[in-house]
Amino acid sequence: MIRTPQMLVTIPDFFNRREVEADLAAGKQPVVKVLKQALKDTQARMDAAFRQGEDIRRLIYGRAWMMDQILELAWLQFPWPPALQASLVAVGGYGRGELHPFSDVDILLLFDKVDPADWQNSISGFLTLLWDIRLDLGSSVRTISQCYDEARNDITIATNLIESRTIHGSPDLQQEMYDRVTSEGAWTDKEFFKAKLIEQKERHEKTNNTEYNLEPNLKTSPGGLRDIQTIGWVAKRHFGTTYIRDLVAHHFVTESELDTLNKGELYLWTVRYALHMLCKRREDRLLFDHQRTLADYFGYEDQEGALAVEQFMSKYYRIAMAMSEFNDMLLQHFDEAILRVDDEQSIRPLNNRFQVRNDYLETVYDKVFEHHPFALMELFVLMAQHPAIKGVRASTIRLVRNHRHLIDDDFRHDIRNTSLFMELLRTPEGVSTELKRMNRYGILGRYLPEFGRIVGQMQHDLFHIYTVDAHTLKVIQKMRQFRHPEYREQFSIAHRIVNQLPKIELLYIAGLYHDIAKGRGGDHSELGADDVVDFCRRHHLGKWDTHLVAWLVRSHLKMSMTAQRRDISDPEVIHSFAMEVRDLVHLDYLYVLTVADINATNNTLWNNWRATLLRHLYMETKRALRRGLENPINKEDRIEQVQHEAMLLLARKGIREQAVLDHWSLLGDDYFLREDAHNIAWHTWAILEHGDSPLPLILIRKTSYRVFEGATEIFIYSEDLPTLFPATVAAMDQLNLNIQDARIILTDHGRSLNTYTVLAEDNQPLSENPEYLAHIQQHLLEELDDPEDYPEIIQRRVPRQLKLFTTPTRLTLSNDPASQQTILEVITPDRPGLLARIGRIFVEYDISVRKAKISSIGERVEDFFFITDSQNQPISDPELCRHLQQAICDQLDRHMH
Numbered sequence: 001m002i003r004t005p006q007m008l009v010t011i012p013d014f015f016n017r018r019e020v021e022a023d024l025a026a027g028k029q030p031v032v033k034v035l036k037q038a039l040k041d042t043q044a045r046m047d048a049a050f051r052q053g054e055d056i057r058r059l060i061y062g063r064a065w066m067m068d069q070i071l072e073l074a075w076l077q078f079p080w081p082p083a084l085q086a087s088l089v090a091v092g093g094y095g096r097g098e099l100h101p102f103s104d105v106d107i108l109l110l111f112d113k114v115d116p117a118d119w120q121n122s123i124s125g126f127l128t129l130l131w132d133i134r135l136d137l138g139s140s141v142r143t144i145s146q147c148y149d150e151a152r153n154d155i156t157i158a159t160n161l162i163e164s165r166t167i168h169g170s171p172d173l174q175q176e177m178y179d180r181v182t183s184e185g186a187w188t189d190k191e192f193f194k195a196k197l198i199e200q201k202e203r204h205e206k207t208n209n210t211e212y213n214l215e216p217n218l219k220t221s222p223g224g225l226r227d228i229q230t231i232g233w234v235a236k237r238h239f240g241t242t243y244i245r246d247l248v249a250h251h252f253v254t255e256s257e258l259d260t261l262n263k264g265e266l267y268l269w270t271v272r273y274a275l276h277m278l279c280k281r282r283e284d285r286l287l288f289d290h291q292r293t294l295a296d297y298f299g300y301e302d303q304e305g306a307l308a309v310e311q312f313m314s315k316y317y318r319i320a321m322a323m324s325e326f327n328d329m330l331l332q333h334f335d336e337a338i339l340r341v342d343d344e345q346s347i348r349p350l351n352n353r354f355q356v357r358n359d360y361l362e363t364v365y366d367k368v369f370e371h372h373p374f375a376l377m378e379l380f381v382l383m384a385q386h387p388a389i390k391g392v393r394a395s396t397i398r399l400v401r402n403h404r405h406l407i408d409d410d411f412r413h414d415i416r417n418t419s420l421f422m423e424l425l426r427t428p429e430g431v432s433t434e435l436k437r438m439n440r441y442g443i444l445g446r447y448l449p450e451f452g453r454i455v456g457q458m459q460h461d462l463f464h465i466y467t468v469d470a471h472t473l474k475v476i477q478k479m480r481q482f483r484h485p486e487y488r489e490q491f492s493i494a495h496r497i498v499n500q501l502p503k504i505e506l507l508y509i510a511g512l513y514h515d516i517a518k519g520r521g522g523d524h525s526e527l528g529a530d531d532v533v534d535f536c537r538r539h540h541l542g543k544w545d546t547h548l549v550a551w552l553v554r555s556h557l558k559m560s561m562t563a564q565r566r567d568i569s570d571p572e573v574i575h576s577f578a579m580e581v582r583d584l585v586h587l588d589y590l591y592v593l594t595v596a597d598i599n600a601t602n603n604t605l606w607n608n609w610r611a612t613l614l615r616h617l618y619m620e621t622k623r624a625l626r627r628g629l630e631n632p633i634n635k636e637d638r639i640e641q642v643q644h645e646a647m648l649l650l651a652r653k654g655i656r657e658q659a660v661l662d663h664w665s666l667l668g669d670d671y672f673l674r675e676d677a678h679n680i681a682w683h684t685w686a687i688l689e690h691g692d693s694p695l696p697l698i699l700i701r702k703t704s705y706r707v708f709e710g711a712t713e714i715f716i717y718s719e720d721l722p723t724l725f726p727a728t729v730a731a732m733d734q735l736n737l738n739i740q741d742a743r744i745i746l747t748d749h750g751r752s753l754n755t756y757t758v759l760a761e762d763n764q765p766l767s768e769n770p771e772y773l774a775h776i777q778q779h780l781l782e783e784l785d786d787p788e789d790y791p792e793i794i795q796r797r798v799p800r801q802l803k804l805f806t807t808p809t810r811l812t813l814s815n816d817p818a819s820q821q822t823i824l825e826v827i828t829p830d831r832p833g834l835l836a837r838i839g840r841i842f843v844e845y846d847i848s849v850r851k852a853k854i855s856s857i858g859e860r861v862e863d864f865f866f867i868t869d870s871q872n873q874p875i876s877d878p879e880l881c882r883h884l885q886q887a888i889c890d891q892l893d894r895h896m897h
Contacts, residue, residue: 014049015042015066020073031077035070036133042066043101047277056269064090064099071107072168074129078122085114087169089177092138093229095163100272102282105130106138106160108147110173116141136282144177151181155195158187159233182237192237193338196230197331211320212458212470215291218272219284223320225272227327228265234334252333254398257326264323271316274298286316305521310458317456317467325401325440332394354382361386362393369403373411376403377420377447380438384430392437400441407446418539421447425505432477435512439469450516450531457519465602468518474600475511479504479592493615494595497588506545509535510552510593529554552589555580559594563613564855565864568620569674571635572818577617578624587625591618607763609711609740639669645677650684659688666747670819674743675755679713683753687717694719696784700773702765711740711757712766714776718784720752725849726839728754731783733836735776736761742852746872809889813881815874816866821850822875824865824884828892834861841887845880846870 015038023034046059071088080086092106093099109116109123116123123141130137142150151158161181166174180186187195204222207213211223219225235241239250244261247253253261271294275283278293286294292309300308340358348356353368353375355361361383368375379400383389392400411417424434438444445452454468466474481487482494501507509532517527529550536546558580566573581587594614599606643664650660663684664672672680682699690697697717714732718724725744732739741757760766766773809828816823826838835854842849851866869875875884 014045014062015069017069017073020069024073031074032129032132035074035129039070039133039135047101050273050277056266056273059273060098060100060269063101064094064097067094067099067105068167070133071105071130074126074133075168077129078126079119080122081111081114081119083168083170084112084173086111086119087171087173088167089164089169089174090167091164092160093163095160095165096232097165100269100282101276102136102280103276104136104138104282107140107167108161108164109139109141110147110169110177111141111143112173112176116143144173144180147177148180148186152186155187155192155199158192159196162233162236187237189238189338193234193334196234200227200230200331210466210470211324212317212456212467214458214465215285215287216316216320217285218268218275221320223322223324223327225265225268227323228261228268231327231330234331234338238334238338247330252330252337257398260322261326264319264326267315267319268323286313305519306457310519313458314456314467317458321440321456325442328440329394329397329401332391332397336394350382350386353378356386356389357393359388359390360393361389361391362396363399366399369399369406373403373406374414374416374420376400376407376411376443377417377424380434380443381420381424381427383437384424384427384434387429397441400443404442404446407443412447413538415540417447422505422539425508431508432473432480435476436473439473445469448512448535451512453520454516454518459518466600468515471600472512472515475514475593475596476508478596478599479507479511482592482596491595493618494592497592501588501592502585503545506541506549506552507589507592510549510556510589511596513549513553514556514593514597516553525554525556548586548589551586552593555590556593556597559590559614559617560598563617564610565853565862567674567851567853568613568617571638571673574617574620574624575629578621579629581621581625582629584622584625587618587621607759608765609759609763635669635673639672642672642675642677642680646680646684649677649681653681653685655685655688660684663687666749666751667745667753671745671753679755683715683717686715687753690717696781698777698780698784700777702768711759714756714758714780716752716754716756716780716784718752718754720746720750722843722846722848724752724754724784726836726843727784728756728780729839730833730836731780732756732758733833734783735779737766737776738763739835739852739854741854742849744848744850744852746848746850809892811885811888813875813885815876819850819866820874821866821868824867826861826863826865826888826892828861830861834892835863837891838863838865838888841884841891842867845884845887847875847884848872 020034020038023029023038024031042063046054046063050056050059068090075088087110089095089108089110090097090106091108093103094106099105109126111119127137127139130139147161151161158181161177164174164178203220203226207216207221209222211221213221217224232244235244235247235252239246241247241250244253245258248255248258271286272284274294274297275286275290278297279290283290291313295307295309295312298312300311302308303311306314343358346358349364350356350361353364353372355364361379363369363375372378379392379396383392425431427434435444438447439451439455445455451469451472454472457468459468479498482491482498484495488495498504498507513528513532513535515524515528516531517524520527532553533546533550536549541549558577562568562573562577566577568574581590591614598610647657647660651657675683682701686697686699696719697715699715700712702712714737716724716728725742729739737758738761739756739758741755743755745753747753758766807829809826811827812825814823815821828834839849841847846869848868848870849865850868853864855862855864867875869877869880875881
């Protein structure tokens with residue numbers, strides 16, 4: 001921000017120039033050592049003052065003033081042309097008189113009427129001295145003409161030179177340069193403003209256009225310091241303002257807004273100063289480890305439902321959102337004052353309260369909201385109903401901000417407002433856009449106080465990359481996108497459903513409330529269901545609608561958990577899920593909510609793997625519902641059908657039926673229930689061709705099994721040995737394969753059929769390059785020809801972010817009577833070699849793996865193993881269970897770092 005007059009002060013209690021000059025004059029120590037020590041001592045005093053609560057402005061401006069003194073003393077160590085011909089000029093943030101502990105010190109050596117090359121020795125000596133005293137220096141050497149040429153070609157250079165002031169030399173030289181680079185010949189007002197808008201847009205796009213990134217940048221993220229500085233740059237270029245306060249006189253900022261803007265900047269300055277001080281280097285990213293350190297430094301403590309770091313980041317996000325709101329409003333003001341000042345005024349009335357001026361919505365008069373509070377809700381409905389309107393005029397945004405206090409309990413229960421909100425949710429276009437606008441203007445959180453509690457609320461993990469409110473609004477945005485033709489191919493089922501739902505607004509309400517109770521402690525699904533019932537009553541929804549929405553909120557995790565944790569090839573799992581869903585209407589709503597929730601949680605979560613899991617669960621449940629819940633599928637009929645289909649495929653290859661039947665007789669029913677006909681034919685043909693060879697049979701192909709579409713299947717037929725599973729997963733880990741599913745079937749003659757479904761390391765499908773697949777096959781053959789000598793567990797470095805989430809491993813063991821197996825659930829931080837370590841422990845305890853469901857969720861994994869003891873029975877010995885659990889926890893937690 002442009003400095004206020006009160007900040008133009010010297011800071012003698014941090015830096016005493018006379019003492020430094022005396023040390024230099026004495027000549028007892030080299031200049032480098034004197035200046036370096038002065039910098040070090042000054043920073044130590046400033047840091048101590050910061051810890052004691054010193055006004056951050058004195059520190060930021062004080063460091064810039066101190067740096068002026070250091071640079072001037074360094075400048076005076078060398079011969080220079082007369083002051084009218086050479087000046088030392090501060091530019092950029094330093095030129096504004098702002099300097100954080102490890103910020104760049106940007107300077108310009110400005111010359112006029114002399115050739116800088118004639119003073120090369122002084123230039124070189126001066127810059128070398130500054131590097132030797134360890135300044136983070138950004139320097140340029142230019143004449144006034146060169147400044148003009150460079151500024152005209154580069155908006156960044158032009159901006160830096162606008163923020164300039166003289167450190168030593170004649171101020172007239174800097175003023176002449178300033179006049180040249182701000183002249184119409186370099187950049188017109190309109191060109192400069194457009195360039196800064198483009199620059200900001202590109203910067204915001206790098207952070208997904210949201211203030212709510214997991215590891216935001218204090219400078220460049222939306223709502224960061226750069227957004228505030230952009231306002232100052234445009235104001236200085238257009239109005240010639242020196243101080244941000246001058247915008248009040250231009251009616252661009254009110255006194256209260258100026259106060260809020262200043263407080264926001266000072267907060268960001270404080271956090272940035274602390275970040276530099278604690279990191280002991282220039283660092284503007286709020287990385288996870290820094291977030292924790294800062295939360296502790298600023299005195300936050302863990303509370304029920306909210307970690308200290310989450311409380312700290314919640315405040316940051318709220319400040320960033322407020323700064324973004326100001327940025328939007330003021331840039332809209334500038335747009336009207338700079339780009340559209342000469343436009344012919346076109347006014348189109350909408351009603352007695354609103355009109356459209358040059359494609360922007362505005363109130364008809366300033367007291368509209370005071371006289372008609374419901375217009376605070378009406379504004380967003382009108383925006384949605386008139387998609388041609390480009391935005392809200394800045395003056396009206398200000399009126400909304402100044403009157404949002406009118407939203408109280410009476411407002412929330414007023415039939416006009418509840419009707420308008422429901423009308424917004426039923427509008428064909430603009431629902432998600434206007435809900436986001438309501439949130440940005442601070443209306444949504446006031447109208448729905450329960451939503452207000454999740455604004456800026458983060459979850460400190462790698463799974464949820466947005467705050468709860470940002471995620472919630474993205475869920476609704478995804479639901480809206482599913483309607484469009486361009487999403488038909490990628491989200492075929494969701495596209496069909498959303499265009500057929502009888503009341504799509506019920507879906508949006510469920511999306512709005514599915515995470516509304518995050519951070520309160522307790523089951524957020526149950527608490528959210530209670531909240532949404534209150535919403536439905538207040539908005540006069542019928543009983544059936546209310547029950548449906550409450551069920552969706554309560555069950556919003558059910559479908560994804562079933563798809564990713566249960567064996568959805570098992571008819572009993574499908575029947576059980578269908579019993580919970582009950583009818584096709586509930587299934588349709590739940591499917592779309594689930595797909596939107598996953599896509600809005602993390603950009604990396606949605607892939608063909610998860611898509612096909614959910615699609616399979618949806619289609620099989622739909623069949624179960626149509627068949628009738630009282631008529632579950634008959635296992636014998638399913639086995640007979642899949643064997644018949646597989647036999648037809650094998651007959652085409654000329655395989656004898658008796659040879660097939662002899663092989664199948666060695667396999668149990670479980671195999672035919674969990675494999676499709678194509679896989680069974682593929683396996684059977686290859687096994688019969690393989691014969692009695694002692695070497696493992698390894699097959700690789702892109703799966704044709706609909707549950708695992710988009711993945712690659714690796715089939716291994718081998719002697720059944722306890723070490724086979726750990727050897728296999730260790731070898732796949734070496735190949736950087738990400739195992740998603742493992743199905744293991746034992747034959748009656750001591751052989752094992754293993755099917756591993758894998759993706760690449762980035763959770764994308766494997767390359768279909770034949771040489772790559774042959775490499776995988778050969779590597780597995782070499783490692784599994786003797787599983788007793790299984791490969792070494794890889795020791796790849798644990799990624800930085802994963803190291804920060806070192807929560808202890810959690811295990812649960814339960815016996816499944818239906819499958820006669822023990823289910824082991826492992827929840828632990830993700831890291832290389834995880835499955836191999838677990839597999840090695842299974843060998844030590846003589847445990848056999850029959851099936852595995854592997855699921856990575858952000859920084860952690862939630863893996864399910866279906867295991868038996870050495871007698872192929874569920875594990876029933878309590879002592880064995882206890883030792884097994886302890887061994888896995890000890891092994892995994894020891895290798896986290």
